[in-house]
Amino acid sequence: MANMKTRPSIGKGIASLIAAAVTVTLMLSPVVSAHAAQAYKVGAVFSVTGRASFLGDPEKKTALLLQEEINKKGGINGHPLKLIIYDDKGDSTQCVIAVRKLINRDKVCAIIGPSLSGLSLSVIPVVQKSKIPNVSCAASYKIVTKNPKTGEQWKWVFKTPQSDSMAVEAIYTHMKKHGISRIAITSVNTGYGASGRSELLRLAPRYGMTIVADEKYGPKDTDMTAQLTKIKGMSPQAIVNWSIGPTQVVVVRNWKELGMTNIKMYQSHGFGSRKNIKLAAGAAEGIYCPLGACNIAEILPANHPQKQVTMAYVKAYTEKYNEPVSSFGGHAWDALSLVVKALKAVGPDKAKIRDYLENIRGFVGQHGVFNFSPKDHNGLSKEAFRMVVVKKGDWALAD
Amino acid sequence: MEHMTLASQLLQYIITGVTIGSIYAMVAIGFNIIYNVTEAINFAQGEFVMLGGLVMVFFRVTLKLPVLFSLPLTISVVMAVGILLDRIAIRPIRKPTVLSMVIATIGASFFIRGAAMFIWGKNPFDLPPFSGRNPITFLGAAIQPQSLWVLGFLVAVVIVLTIFFDRTIMGKALRACAVNPSASSLVGINVKYMILISFALSAAIGAIGGIVITPISLMEYDRGAMLAVKGFSACAVGGIGNFPGAVLGGILIGLIESLGAGLISSGYKDVFALLALLLILFVKPSGLLGSAEVSKIRKF
Numbered sequence: 124m125a126n127m128k129t130r131p132s133i134g135k136g137i138a139s140l141i142a143a144a145v146t147v148t149l150m151l152s153p154v155v156s157a158h159a160a161q162a163y164k165v166g167a168v169f170s171v172t173g174r175a176s177f178l179g180d181p182e183k184k185t186a187l188l189l190q191e192e193i194n195k196k197g198g199i200n201g202h203p204l205k206l207i208i209y210d211d212k213g214d215s216t217q218c219v220i221a222v223r224k225l226i227n228r229d230k231v232c233a234i235i236g237p238s239l240s241g242l243s244l245s246v247i248p249v250v251q252k253s254k255i256p257n258v259s260c261a262a263s264y265k266i267v268t269k270n271p272k273t274g275e276q277w278k279w280v281f282k283t284p285q286s287d288s289m290a291v292e293a294i295y296t297h298m299k300k301h302g303i304s305r306i307a308i309t310s311v312n313t314g315y316g317a318s319g320r321s322e323l324l325r326l327a328p329r330y331g332m333t334i335v336a337d338e339k340y341g342p343k344d345t346d347m348t349a350q351l352t353k354i355k356g357m358s359p360q361a362i363v364n365w366s367i368g369p370t371q372v373v374v375v376r377n378w379k380e381l382g383m384t385n386i387k388m389y390q391s392h393g394f395g396s397r398k399n400i401k402l403a404a405g406a407a408e409g410i411y412c413p414l415g416a417c418n419i420a421e422i423l424p425a426n427h428p429q430k431q432v433t434m435a436y437v438k439a440y441t442e443k444y445n446e447p448v449s450s451f452g453g454h455a456w457d458a459l460s461l462v463v464k465a466l467k468a469v470g471p472d473k474a475k476i477r478d479y480l481e482n483i484r485g486f487v488g489q490h491g492v493f494n495f496s497p498k499d500h501n502g503l504s505k506e507a508f509r510m511v512v513v514k515k516g517d518w519a520l521a522d
Numbered sequence: 523m524e525h526m527t528l529a530s531q532l533l534q535y536i537i538t539g540v541t542i543g544s545i546y547a548m549v550a551i552g553f554n555i556i557y558n559v560t561e562a563i564n565f566a567q568g569e570f571v572m573l574g575g576l577v578m579v580f581f582r583v584t585l586k587l588p589v590l591f592s593l594p595l596t597i598s599v600v601m602a603v604g605i606l607l608d609r610i611a612i613r614p615i616r617k618p619t620v621l622s623m624v625i626a627t628i629g630a631s632f633f634i635r636g637a638a639m640f641i642w643g644k645n646p647f648d649l650p651p652f653s654g655r656n657p658i659t660f661l662g663a664a665i666q667p668q669s670l671w672v673l674g675f676l677v678a679v680v681i682v683l684t685i686f687f688d689r690t691i692m693g694k695a696l697r698a699c700a701v702n703p704s705a706s707s708l709v710g711i712n713v714k715y716m717i718l719i720s721f722a723l724s725a726a727i728g729a730i731g732g733i734v735i736t737p738i739s740l741m742e743y744d745r746g747a748m749l750a751v752k753g754f755s756a757c758a759v760g761g762i763g764n765f766p767g768a769v770l771g772g773i774l775i776g777l778i779e780s781l782g783a784g785l786i787s788s789g790y791k792d793v794f795a796l797l798a799l800l801l802i803l804f805v806k807p808s809g810l811l812g813s814a815e816v817s818k819i820r821k822f
Binding site: 172174176177180312338339340341343344345346348349350352353355356368369372373380381382398401402404405406 | 527528531534535537538539541542545639644645646648650655657659663664666735738739740742744745747748779780781783784785787788789791792
C-alpha cells in the first residue's frame with residue numbers, strides 16, 4: 124500500500140518538473156527569435172542509416188551544405204533557413220512518423236525527401252491531407268502520378284529525380300543508334316529493380332527491342348554467375364542490369380570473369396558513382412550507363428547549360444566532405460533549391476509555395492533543367508540523362 | 523557470337539553452387555560447434571563472417587600486410603570478438619536457458635552490425651583475391667581461382683576440425699559437454715571454459731568464411747544476416763549438430779539455388795532452397811544426417 128501511495132506523487136513531481144521546463148522554454152524562445160527575423164523552417168526526411176543509407180547520407184550532407192551556404196549569404200530575404208532533418212532508417216513507418224512530426228510539431232512550411240520510392244508513396248496521404256508541399260528525392264513516377272491513365276498529378280507532391288522511364292529511354296535510344304535489338308535483362312528483386320524492369324519491358328516494343336532473358340537476383344546475393352551463364356547461352360547483343368548496392372558491382376565482375384565482354388553491358392543510373400568503378404577492380408571498362416549532369420560535371424562541354432551549377436556543387440561538396448558526389452546528393456540539391464527559390468518568391472505560405480513550384484520553368488539544377496507544370500510534377504525529360512561509358516577507370520561521354 | 527553449350531552451362535551452375543554452398547557450410551559448421559556445447563543457436567554467426575571480411579580488408583588493404591600475416595591476424599581478431607561475445611553476453615546470464623542465450627546472441631548481432639557500420643561505414647569493400655582475377659576455363663565453364671580457395675579452405679576446416687574433435691583432449695571434452703554438460707562437469711571438465719572455446723572456434727571459422735568470400739562478393743556491414751539465414755538452413759538440412767551434415771547441407775543449398783536460378787527461374791531461387799528445406803524437414807525432421815534419437819533428447 125505504501126508503494127501505491129508514493130508512486131502517484133513521484134509521477135506528479137516529474138509532471139510538474141516537465142511543466143516547469145516547458146514554461147521556461149516557452150518564455151525563453153520568443154526572446155531568442157526576437158533578435159533575428161523568423162527562420163524559414165524546411166523539413167527533410169532521408170534514409171540516412173539503414174539499407175538505403177547510400178541515398179540518404181549524401182542527401183543529408185548536401186542539404187546541410189546548402190543550408191550553410193544560404194545562411195552565410197544572409198539567408199532567404201533576410202530570414203535564415205532552418206532545416207529539420209529526420210532519419211527514417213529506410214523504414215516506411217518511421218518515415219510517416221517523421222513526416223507527421225515535421226508537420227505537427229516542427230511546423231515546417233515544406234518537406235523534402237524521402238529517399239526511397241516506397242517510402243515516398245507511403246507519405247502521399249499524409250502530405251495531401253495536411254496540404255503541405257513535398258518535394259521527393261525518390262525516383263518512381265508513381266510518386267507524383269495520381270492517375271497513370273490520365274496523367275493527373277498529386278496536388279502537393281513533386282519530385283526531382285528523373286523517372287526510371289527516362290533512363291530506360293536513354294538506354295534504348297543509345298542501343299538503337301548502335302544497332303542493338305536482342306537484349307537480356309538482369310534486375311534485383313527490390314522496388315528499385317522491379318520498377319526498372321517493368322519500364323524496360325513496357326518500353327521495349329516501342330524501340331523494337333526483343334528481350335531474350337529476364338533474370339533476377341536478391342539484394343544480398345553473393346554471386347550472379349548462374350544468371351549470366353544462362354544469358355550467355357542465349358547470346359544476346361547487350362545486357363541491361365538494374366540494381367543498386369554491391370550487386371551491381373558483383374554482376375559486372377561476373378560478366379568479365381565469364382568472358383562476356385563481347386556482350387555490351389548497360390547499367391541503370393544507379394551505377395552513377397565512381398566508387399562502383401573502383402570496386403569493380405578493372406572489370407567496369409566499357410560499361411554504359413545514363414547519368415545526370417552532376418555526376419559528370421568535369422567532362423561536360425563548357426557551353427552545357429548545367430556546367431556552371433554542377434561544377435560549383437561538385438567543388439563545394441568534395442571540399443567539405445572529402446568524398447566524391449553521387450547522383451543522390453544532387454537530387455537533394457535540386458529539391459531544396461526549388462523550395463528555397465519558392466520561399467524567396469512567396470514566403471513561408473504552404474499553398475503559395477505549392478503554386479509557385481508548379482509553375483517553375485527553366486530552373487537549372489544538378490540533374491537537368493526543370494520545367495514544372497500542373498501536368499508534370501517532375502519537370503524533366505529523357506534529355507536529363509547523358510549516356511556515358513567507363514573508359515580508363517573514369518566516365519567518358521558515349522557517342 | 524559464341525554459344526554456350528548446355529553441358530558447360532550446367533558445369534558453370536555446379537561450380538557456382540559449390541562455391542556459395544561452401545560458405546553456407548562454413549556458417550553452418552560455426553552454428554553446430556556452439557549448438558553442440560550450449561544447445562543454443564548463435565544468431566551472431568553471420569556477423570563473424572562479415573567481420574572476417576572487413577577486418578581482413580583492414581589488414582590487407584588499409585595496412586597492406588601480406589596474406590600470410592593478415593590471415594592469422596584477422597582470425598585472431600574475430601576470435602577475440604567471439605570470446606568477448608561469450609564473456610559479455612552469454613556468461614553473465616544468471617540462469618542460462620536456450621532461449622535467453624539465443625536472445626543474447628540476437629542482441630549481440632545487432633551490436634556488432636552497428637559497430638561495424640560505425641567503423642567501416644555503409645559502403646561495400648573489396649579484397650584482392652589470393653591468386654589473381656584471371657578465370658580458369660574448364661570445359662567451357664569459367665572458374666574463378668578464388669572459388670578453388672573457398673573449396674580448399676572448407677576442406678582444410680573440415681580436416682582440422684575432425685582431428686581436433688577426434689584426437690585431442692580438448693576436442694573430446696567439447697564433445698562430452700555436448701552429450702551431457704552436468705556429467706562432464708562431474709568428471710572435471712570446465713563447461714564454462716568449453717563454451718568459451720566453442721565461441722572462439724566458431725568465430726574463427728566464420729572469419730575464414732568471410733575472408734575467402736569477400737574477393738568474390740565484396741563485403742559490407744549488413745551482409746551477415748543473410749548468410750546466417752542460409753547457414754542455418756544448411757544446418758537444418760544436414761541435421762543440427764552434425765558436421766558432415768553441415769557440409770552436405772551447405773553445398774546442397776548452394777547447388778539448388780544456382781541450378782534453380784539457371785535452369786528454372788532466377789526470381790524464385792530462394793524459394794527453391796526453402797522448398798527443399800521444408801521437404802527435407804517434412805520427410806526427415808532431424809535433417810539428412812541427423813539422428814532422430816539425438817534430436818529427441820535435445821531441448822531445441
